[in-house]
Amino acid sequence: MSTDVERPRGLxxxxxxxxxxxxxxxxxxxxxxxxxxxxxxxxxxxPLVCRTGQHTGRSPNDKFVVREASSEPQIAWGTVNRPMAPAQFDALHREL
Structure with a gap:
């Protein structure tokens, strides 16, 4: 079953x-x-099989992890896992 939605859904x-x-x-x-x-x-x-092509997924440079005390020691910080302040995350989340 599909659901009809109003147009202002963000698209x-x-x-x-x-x-x-x-x-x-x-x-x-x-x-x-x-x-x-x-x-x-x-x-x-x-199973449904789809070929996604050569360029798939997001850029590794677009990955951020919120730096917070409970998980900070378990994260391998560096060029792949870049830290983001909680306030930065909150600001981005409000825009979604």
Whole structure:
């Protein structure tokens, strides 16, 4: 089952313009859409297989971890796990 949603759901804010949004589709409907659009195929035993191409995921330079006392000693800080102050996180979170 999909759910109709009001347009101000944030897509326009992100620069995405569309007349139709499919929201909360079932797993079966997601499979059907992926296969219909030739974005994936159903492999033996039933999993959906999608090839994502050469450039996938986010940039490692975009990963930040909130520096706070309870987890700070367990984090391998460096170029991959860069610290972010709690106040910075709160400011970003308010914008979402």
């Amino acid at each position: 326009e804010r992100e620069g995405i313009r569309t007349d139709r949004v499919k929201w909360n589709l079932s797993a079966a409907a997601l499979y059907e859409e992926a296969v219909r659009k030739q974005e994936g195929l159903i492999a033996a035993e039933g």
